[in-house]
Amino acid sequence: MRLVIARCSVDYVGRLTAHLPSAVRLLLVKADGSVSIHADGRAYKPLNWMSPPCAIAEADGVWQVTNRADEQLVITIEEILHDSSHELGVDPGLQKDGVEAHLQVLLADRPDAIQEGLTLVRREYETGIGPVDLLCRDPDGASVAVEVKRKGEIDGVEQLTRYLARLQDDPFLPHPVRGILVAQSITPQARLLAADRGLACVTVDYDALRGLAPAIPTLF
Template structure:
């Protein structure tokens, strides 16, 4: 990983255009080839980025990042304040707690939970920023990305939103619908998800496991 802090301006040219005026920023170049531009706020979310496969060309004072779609991220550098490289090695990945991991496994085995005719493409579908839990096809053959949580909170919705942004750039997948699945979904998370067009599904873990309910019933 390469970390560069520089005074720079950034111009994105592609399906959309975007401009960031000259200011100090962090430029992050990862081993997978991705380049992202960060400010000292917005938590983890970059101001702009280019996902792999892409290529970085460095000229004095100018970085140009291009992808196969002929989009480009042009970073004009006025002054470099820091430039360092670090070998991070292979990341072991996120380790989910036992219930969440088992819930994902059960949902993969029962994709009909998300609607009649849904089928599993694969678990842990890898994107440039990490794996989405489940990739499904709906009855019409469209892609559906599912993020599975034990407790559905705003962070999980944000995570799925980032996956969807990347996956919808892939012409082989797009359009990709999003589903946020959890045993419990907080009201704020549901509101945010629905505002972003993400469907929420509350999952009965015990029912998926075939465990009898303790609720009183007549029959």
């Protein structure tokens, strides 16, 4: 991972245009090729970013980051305050809580609960930047990557987007590969971003998958 603290301005050119005026910011360049721009706020969320795969061209005072859709981040650097690179090694991945881990197991046994006709190819299919929870196949023989969350949020959409970018280049899979985010509940923001990324969202009932009656009684 490369960490650069610099006074810079940023322009995004793609489906829309956006401009960040000059300020001191943190630039993160990850081993997967992603680039994100952070301010000293907004918790973990970047001000702007480019998901992998993308190419970085560095010239004197200007970075041009281009993805496969020819969208660009143009970072104009006025002053570099810090520039360092660090090898983080292979990450063991997120340790899921009991409910999320069990939900993944249940869905691996019942992929048709996600979408009719889905069959499981493999659990924890490695993408090179982490394993996607379930790799499935639909009735037409197309590959389907399924990311399972207890609650579907923007982070889950971003994670699945990164996995899909890697899976599209996997020579062992039928292409294209589509993605589904599965959770007990999914936020409106996550649904909106998923739709923008061409991802499907599916909610499932954990108790129903376990064969239990609903936790909250219903009148009918």
